[in-house]
Amino acid sequence: MDSPIKISIIGSGNLATQLGFALHKEGYFISQVYSRSQKNASILSKKLKAEAITDFKKLSKDSSIYIIAVKDDAIESVAKQLKLKDQIVVHTSGSVSMDVLKKYSKNYGVFYPLQTFSKDKQSNFKVIPICIEASNNNTSTTLQYFAKSISSNVQKVNSAQRKKIHLAAVFACNFSNHMYAIAEKLLAKDKLSFDLLKPLIEETANKTINTKPSKAQTGPAIRNDKKTMDAHLKVLLKEKDLQKIYELISKSIVKTKSISPLRSK
Amino acid sequence: MDSPIKISIIGSGNLATQLGFALHKEGYFISQVYSRSQKNASILSKKLKAEAITDFKKLSKDSSIYIIAVKDDAIESVAKQLKLKDQIVVHTSGSVSMDVLKKYSKNYGVFYPLQTFSKDKQSNFKVIPICIEASNNNTSTTLQYFAKSISSNVQKVNSAQRKKIHLAAVFACNFSNHMYAIAEKLLAKDKLSFDLLKPLIEETANKTINTKPSKAQTGPAIRNDKKTMDAHLKVLLKEKDLQKIYELISKSIVKTKSISPLRSK
Numbered sequence: 001m002d003s004p005i006k007i008s009i010i011g012s013g014n015l016a017t018q019l020g021f022a023l024h025k026e027g028y029f030i031s032q033v034y035s036r037s038q039k040n041a042s043i044l045s046k047k048l049k050a051e052a053i054t055d056f057k058k059l060s061k062d063s064s065i066y067i068i069a070v071k072d073d074a075i076e077s078v079a080k081q082l083k084l085k086d087q088i089v090v091h092t093s094g095s096v097s098m099d100v101l102k103k104y105s106k107n108y109g110v111f112y113p114l115q116t117f118s119k120d121k122q123s124n125f126k127v128i129p130i131c132i133e134a135s136n137n138n139t140s141t142t143l144q145y146f147a148k149s150i151s152s153n154v155q156k157v158n159s160a161q162r163k164k165i166h167l168a169a170v171f172a173c174n175f176s177n178h179m180y181a182i183a184e185k186l187l188a189k190d191k192l193s194f195d196l197l198k199p200l201i202e203e204t205a206n207k208t209i210n211t212k213p214s215k216a217q218t219g220p221a222i223r224n225d226k227k228t229m230d231a232h233l234k235v236l237l238k239e240k241d242l243q244k245i246y247e248l249i250s251k252s253i254v255k256t257k258s259i260s261p262l263r264s265k
Numbered sequence: 266m267d268s269p270i271k272i273s274i275i276g277s278g279n280l281a282t283q284l285g286f287a288l289h290k291e292g293y294f295i296s297q298v299y300s301r302s303q304k305n306a307s308i309l310s311k312k313l314k315a316e317a318i319t320d321f322k323k324l325s326k327d328s329s330i331y332i333i334a335v336k337d338d339a340i341e342s343v344a345k346q347l348k349l350k351d352q353i354v355v356h357t358s359g360s361v362s363m364d365v366l367k368k369y370s371k372n373y374g375v376f377y378p379l380q381t382f383s384k385d386k387q388s389n390f391k392v393i394p395i396c397i398e399a400s401n402n403n404t405s406t407t408l409q410y411f412a413k414s415i416s417s418n419v420q421k422v423n424s425a426q427r428k429k430i431h432l433a434a435v436f437a438c439n440f441s442n443h444m445y446a447i448a449e450k451l452l453a454k455d456k457l458s459f460d461l462l463k464p465l466i467e468e469t470a471n472k473t474i475n476t477k478p479s480k481a482q483t484g485p486a487i488r489n490d491k492k493t494m495d496a497h498l499k500v501l502l503k504e505k506d507l508q509k510i511y512e513l514i515s516k517s518i519v520k521t522k523s524i525s526p527l528r529s530k
Contacts, residue, residue, distance in 0.1 A: 014483070017290060023289065023515065063353070070491065071488070072490060072493060073454075073490070073492060074528070094499075095485075095493045095496060106400075114461060114464070114465055115464060115465055115468060116465060116469055116472070116483050117483075118472070118476070118481070121472065121475065121476075123468075124318070127464045129461050129464065130345065136316060142404070146456065149337070149406065153464075155461070161455060161457060162501065164451060164454075164455050165301075165457060165461060166503075167451060167497050168447075168448035168449075168451040168452050168457075169448070169453070169465055170450040170463060170484050170485065170497065171444045171445075171447045171511075172444060172445050172448035172462045172465060172466050173462075173465050173466065173468075173469045173483070173484065174471070174483060174484030174485075174486065174487070174518070175441075175444045175514050176441035176444040176466070176470075177469050177472075177478050177481060177482055177483070178447065178470055178478075178482065178486075178514055178517065178518050178521075179340065179436045179437060179440045179441040179444065180436075180441065180473055180478035181377055181479045181482060181521065182433075182436045182517075183433035183434070183436040183437035183478075184433075184435070184477055184478050184479055185479070186432060186433040187429065187433050189429075190425060190426060190429050192405030192429065192430060192433075194473075194477065194478075195421065196379060196394050196430060197379070197433060197434060197437045197438075197473075198473060198474060199379070199380060199393055199394065199440050200379055200380055200381060200434055200436065201436060201437050201441070201470050201473050202470055202471070202474075203380055203381055203388075204313055204381055204437070204438045204441055204442055205439075205441075205466050205467055205469070205471075206467070206470075207381070207383065207442075208388065208445055208459075208462075208463060208509075209398070209463060209467075209468050210386065211383070211386075212446075212449055212459065213442050213443075213445035213446040213448075213449050213459075214446045214449055214450070216383070216438060216442060217439065217443065217446060218279070218361075218381050218382075218438070218442070219438065219439030219442075220361045220439075221329055221443075222439070223336070223437065224339060225336070226338055227337065227338060227340070228349055228360045231360060231428070232432050233428065235432055238434075241517055241520070242401050243515060245513055245517060246435075246436075247318075248509060248510055248513055249440050249443055249510065250447075252443065252447075252506055253439070253443050254441075254452065255506070256446065258443040265327060265405050
């Protein structure tokens with residue numbers, strides 16, 4: 001790009017970090033990184049060759065796009081402090097309505113990358129679905145170009161749909177990770193290595209690429225194998241919380257069986 | 266192998282199929298495949314260049330290893346029909362005690378591949394942990410050689426440990442798959458494609474390779490973001506079962522927070 005598009009990033013968490021990397025790599029000029037924490041602002045801005053700021057008064061007024069990547073409850077209070085005219089402002093949240101930005105610029109929208117991010121694990125944005133919503137056609141077009149420059153999977157999605165997608169993502173990502181964490185805990189109690197489960201976890205996730213999860217269910221519950229389920233509940237006798245989770249999810253799996261074909265081991 | 270080792274496989278399900286493929290590929294001579302179903306016995310035996318049998322009376326008496334890969338409750342009744350002398354017999358179950366085979370040969374054991382199998386998705390056995398248990402040292406040595414010939418991750422594990430591993434696997438695999446299935450259902454209701462979640466599911470699983478899941482938790486529950494959790498519960502208002510699951514798992518995640526460092530988005 002000869003004259004790179006100027007971007008301001010508000011936030012320095014996992015998403016801000018990985019989105020910043022992807023934009024920087026694509027040739028965007030990240031003008032500033034804002035964070036309440038001087039340390040976090042400095043760490044990220046150094047990597048993006050941006051200016052670190054901790055005071056909204058220092059915010060540059062001429063960025064093309066302002067990306068608010070902060071905690072959901074902080075989005076609106078941040079937007080209020082930006083004092084924009086008609087520059088584009090977006091938030092990156094799965095669950096917050098677009099309209100929280102309404103009062104703060106006429107060109108606003110949502111830029112929601114459907115992924116789980118870590119500061120220290122590089123994300124491959126090319127494959128990440130980016131859900132776009134905008135206050136008007138012009139902003140929508142700009143945001144689509146912007147998103148397509150870093151991802152090959154850009155979707156126009158309204159606020160209601162985005163909330164559903166976010167809820168589905170909580171099950172598919174946050175809750176499945178908690179299932180891994182419970183497995184980790186159970187193995188640790190017997191000094192067994194979590195490494196044992198890694199090929200299984202990888203394969204279970206990989207299966208969804210070719211098979212719908214509803215068709216890929218295996219295990220004692222889908223076979224309605226009561227003997228094994230009872231044995232498992234006994235092992236969890238002193239872990240009432242885990243016992244409850246085991247029971248509830250197993251019941252939920254058994255219920256799906258009535259509408260699926262029978263499976264063998 | 267000049268004089269290939271002769272194997273009999275009892276069962277024709279997902280595990281029997283994939284284990285059969287791996288053994289066949291490694292040069293083992295699969296002498297027979299038994300199944301109650303003539304069709305299933307034929308399909309698998311053709312692929313393994315084995316004889317299909319549906320009658321235990323036709324079982325060849327001179328295989329080196331008899332692998333029982335049938336449903337848990339059928340293992341013992343199958344073992345009883347094998348009429349072995351001292352040939353090695355193993356079952357492949359995560360949750361059944363080794364001793365159900367005790368009466369049927371002095372050389373018995375367990376050969377438990379820790380993976381989820383499909384008939385039509387080729388498994389890479391090299392990376393699959395195989396948990397071995399045996400009734401005596403000699404059988405243990407043979408089973409270890411046997412397992413190491415197809416996998417580079419062979420573990421000696423006793424029945425009690427194996428049960429714990431199996432329970433952990435139910436959480437890590439069966440329950441996480443059910444979380445995917447719930448996500449699939451939620452998206453389908455709004456005609457949204459499950460494809461949207463595939464990169465997220467893949468990344469969540471990949472994270473466990475470098476980070477313990479207990480340290481990788483993200484989402485509203487670990488942030489104790491009550492506003493988002495309440496909004497999600499509202500979306501699930503007409504899905505009482507899913508609402509219960511959402512609440513219970515979220516609570517369980519929130520509880521882990523008290524012992525983990527704080528996280529930002």
